Amino acid sequence: MKHLSEQELTQAYFGDVTAEGRRHLESCAVCKRELQTLAGTLDALKAIEPPELAPHWEEGVWRSIESRASAGLQRRSARPWWMLAPALAMVVVLAFAAGMWVERRSDSGRGAMAANTRERVLLIALGDHLERSQIVLAEIENAPESKTNDISAEQQLASRLVGENRLLRLTAARAGDGTSAAFLAQLERVLVEIAHAPDSVSESELNELKGSIESQGLLFKTRVIGSNAKEKGMKL
Amino acid sequence: MESIDEAAIAEARRGNPDGFRVLVERHSRAVYRLTYRMTGNEHDAEDLVQETFLRAAKQIHRFDGRAAFGTWLHRIAANCATDLLRARTSRERRMVKATKDEDGAQEVMANVAAATPSPERLALSTEILRLLTPAMAQLTEMERAVFVLRHYDGRSIEEICEVMKVKPGAAKNSIFRAVQKLRRVLEPALGRAARTAV
Numbered sequence: 335m336k337h338l339s340e341q342e343l344t345q346a347y348f349g350d351v352t353a354e355g356r357r358h359l360e361s362c363a364v365c366k367r368e369l370q371t372l373a374g375t376l377d378a379l380k381a382i383e384p385p386e387l388a389p390h391w392e393e394g395v396w397r398s399i400e401s402r403a404s405a406g407l408q409r410r411s412a413r414p415w416w417m418l419a420p421a422l423a424m425v426v427v428l429a430f431a432a433g434m435w436v437e438r439r440s441d442s443g444r445g446a447m448a449a450n451t452r453e454r455v456l457l458i459a460l461g462d463h464l465e466r467s468q469i470v471l472a473e474i475e476n477a478p479e480s481k482t483n484d485i486s487a488e489q490q491l492a493s494r495l496v497g498e499n500r501l502l503r504l505t506a507a508r509a510g511d512g513t514s515a516a517f518l519a520q521l522e523r524v525l526v527e528i529a530h531a532p533d534s535v536s537e538s539e540l541n542e543l544k545g546s547i548e549s550q551g552l553l554f555k556t557r558v559i560g561s562n563a564k565e566k567g568m569k570l
Numbered sequence: 571m572e573s574i575d576e577a578a579i580a581e582a583r584r585g586n587p588d589g590f591r592v593l594v595e596r597h598s599r600a601v602y603r604l605t606y607r608m609t610g611n612e613h614d615a616e617d618l619v620q621e622t623f624l625r626a627a628k629q630i631h632r633f634d635g636r637a638a639f640g641t642w643l644h645r646i647a648a649n650c651a652t653d654l655l656r657a658r659t660s661r662e663r664r665m666v667k668a669t670k671d672e673d674g675a676q677e678v679m680a681n682v683a684a685a686t687p688s689p690e691r692l693a694l695s696t697e698i699l700r701l702l703t704p705a706m707a708q709l710t711e712m713e714r715a716v717f718v719l720r721h722y723d724g725r726s727i728e729e730i731c732e733v734m735k736v737k738p739g740a741a742k743n744s745i746f747r748a749v750q751k752l753r754r755v756l757e758p759a760l761g762r763a764a765r766t767a768v
């Protein structure tokens with residue numbers, strides 16, 4: 335009977351074994367022993383666990399590499415990031431989400447951004463997002479009905495807004511703001527509906543979209559919540 | 571939360587440090603765990619975390635998104651270990667020699683079939699920790715990266731091929747050679763116990 339090679343045994347350890355190899359392993363004590371030795375060594379390697387890291391440890395990592403990492407990023411980017419306006423709201427939300435995430439691990443507010451600043455940027459981002467969403471909703475709502483209706487421009491905007499909306503919704507939910515999260519979920523469903531509609535919709539399809547917007551008072555809510563958020567953000 | 575990674579990567583690529591910071595905050599602990607497993611040393615592991623993210627910042631425009639960001643990052647971490655492991659090897663070698671001299675007095679029990687941790691298993695881990703750096707230093711950059719992704723991260727051969735840009739056969743060979751080299755360094759020290767284990 336031919337024993338398994340070291341390579342076959344290694345592959346067997348990683349779960350890559352032929353039916354024939356498996357049968358052999360079941361019946362051959364020599365190969366079984368070999369596999370146990372190999373597994374013992376590899377399992378021991380995997381069992382190595384580092385000592386516990388301090389809370390906020392990753393902030394220290396960031397602080398020590400911030401300037402060099404930023405220089406590394408800049409080298410390749412053609413344009414400074416603040417010129418890319420459409421992405422700005424996203425960044426702000428991300429920074430906020432990251433802050434939340436770090437903060438949840440500990441009680442002290444040692445995040446780089448003060449809680450106040452973070453709340454302000456989130457509210458402004460939310461206001462900004464809702465303002466653009468409102469434009470899409472209003473365009474659909476006010477579109478004159480004809481046999482075919484080209485809504486491709488609204489669709490493009492809606493699909494960009496869906497991702498942003500999702501991030502804002504998750505951030506709100508994580509921050510414990512259930513009301514905003516629920517409203518954003520409602521808005522997201524309609525934005526997705528618009529984004530997924532055909533470029534050119536029939537009269538009845540258009541009416542269906544209008545129905546979704548109207549039945550939930552979505553346009554009104556978006557306008558009110560959006561301007562409130564922006565106003566509150568500006569005051570902070 | 572892959573979508574947060576995606577958005578953060580997009581920002582980092584535009585040169586926005588806030589985007590990159592999100593990536594550091596989300597991934598640095600996992601990278602640390604990995605670099606510690608390659609070096610067995612907290613100080614080296616932390617240095618490697620920094621080096622990994624600095625390289626990642628410079629190379630982020632090359633990340634094509636076909637593999638998970640974590641996989642791509644861990645590959646960089648494995649590559650970063652190369653110089654450091656080589657530099658540390660001579661020091662470690664002296665330590666290994668000292669260990670061998672004590673061997674007669676040390677009874678390292680390696681009950682390889684044991685399923686639960688026991689004092690013997692812990693002794694085995696300590697022994698491996700001592701030999702870890704010289705053992706890892708034997709591997710080529712490719713072998714170490716592929717082994718680390720397969721063994722520690724549990725990545726599939728397909729994903730490894732994607733991130734390493736190699737064929738499955740080459741990946742499997744690298745894993746085998748890595749295992750062979752590691753065993754050659756680690757097992758002699760544990761061999762007597764392993765041979766007597768039932």
Ligand SMILES: [Zn+2]
Pocket residue numbers: 336337338358362363364365366
């Ligand atoms: Zn056999």
